[in-house]
Amino acid sequence: MLKNKMVFVSLVFILAILLFAVFAPFIAPYDPARIDADSVLTGPAPDHIFGTDTLGRDVFSRIVYGSRISLSIGFIAVGIAVLIGMFFGSIAGYYGGRIDSAIMRFVDIMLCFPTFFLILAVIAFLDPSIITIMAVIGFTGWMGVARLIRAEILTLKERDFVAVSKIMGASDRWIILRHLIPNAIGPVLVNATLGVGGAILVESALSFLGIGVQPPTPSWGNILMDGKSTLGVAWWLTIFPGLFILFTVLAYNILGAALRDILEPRLN
């Protein structure tokens, strides 16, 4: 019962943040870039419910607009990771042999990599734009999906329906895209849902370090950067954006766990 309630609350929260992102101009009470020299660092009050930052900008409006950044980076980065992972995973699982061991060796190498180091290096060399961040998180996060797809396909490809399809003259491409991947999608969906949370965490960490989303574009991470410089002075700059990150990631993690219970009941 408690579990179902938590999943329900998570879904509602995810939906709310989605609405924030889509209808940001209607929900945010102020322009997120509007500087107001008369109300710098004011605490939460009726006209600024989450207070204002060092430039007098409305923190709530910035968080609302920041949800656009966090969500789009979360979804697109995971999308990239899933596509790459499916590509390598299905080829490795379907063809086996040398191709399989070469790809899996590559996966091992990537898993050994201190990924955050790589992300940091790439982003500092390229322009730290939103697109770079999406791409880099995607390109360093596909290994889990590749492993899952490969494992599923290894068992699926021995099944009768694949043999029948082959006899009927279907190409490898057709079999992989139409038969194997659709049947292997369950665990990937779970992995992707959990991945959205992970990507949001990485993005906020990068923005917090000053090499992610660049000001003045608001993101949950770079609002927290302001929070660090005003530590002990303006608690609202640290608490609110942090809570938004925490609850959003938490909601995706709970949803992912619930999906796992539904899609992979044999684990329980």
Next chain:
Amino acid sequence: MLSYIFKRMIGLVPVFLGITLISFFVIHLAPGRPTDIQTSMNPKVSYEARLRLEKLYGLDKPLHIQYFSWLRRFAVFDFGRSYVDDRKVSEKIAERIPITLLINSVAFLLILLIGIPIGVFSALHRNSLFDKVATIFVFIGFSTPEFWLALLLMNLFGITLNWLPVSGIKSLDFEYFSAMGKMMDVARHIALPVFISAFAGLAGISRYMRSAMIGVMHQDFIRTARAKGLNGSEVIYKHAVKNASLPIITILGLSIPGLIGGSVIIESIFAIPGLGRLFYESVMARDYSTIMGVLSIGAMLTLLGNLMADIAYSYADPRIRMTGGE
């Protein structure tokens, strides 16, 4: 046993080469050159001087030649000199590494010593209050941005309560402390960084340990052990925990890159002069030789961690030892 370790080490060589290769090419394909800082941003430097500088660093040669010459020097830990202050990269790394290792190994120990008992206890008392609280803690642990947690704890312990220092690893008057006082001083400085490094890992390990234990407890040999009259704690500690920790060892090995990567964030926040902060600084300055040095040392630490996990695995599981792990 020795031949097994040797075999594993040989197996790690291609992985290591792969890691250095990927990082080398990624970094060098990116636009911008290390000499930019000394040259194009400095109007006094002529084009010829710039070419001379590039030649000095070997930047005019094709990429694969640069890689091989770098690899040859790496064999003797010669990473060249930093483009920023012309000090030896190996020296810079050597002075930064101990504190990072200290923080990460203490965090790692904490993860083991706290995470595994939590997991075992949750598994043995499924759906108890403890298990439920632990589950909630796990979800929160997975979802908390560690830099945010760092900010909150800095605010609480450093500013509001004024119990712990919030930056660096030594107090200003460190030199005047007794040996004991020095240790206490460092311990107080790294308490928060260690706690934050361990926080997320703790959640992961306790969760994996829980599911591994649940899996093991259903197996036949546990029933056999019970049937032959062993008492409950003997069954649990001698049979179940030992078997359940096998997958945990692998996961611990895989968690090392995360710990090392996390030190960038933690060391930046707490102004700790470690490997992570050195990496951040050199990335900001496009200091190729230092970036490559830290990346490969980081990769080596990761591989070393994996090797240790392999050895621990073979120690815990005789099947691996006997057949050579294939």
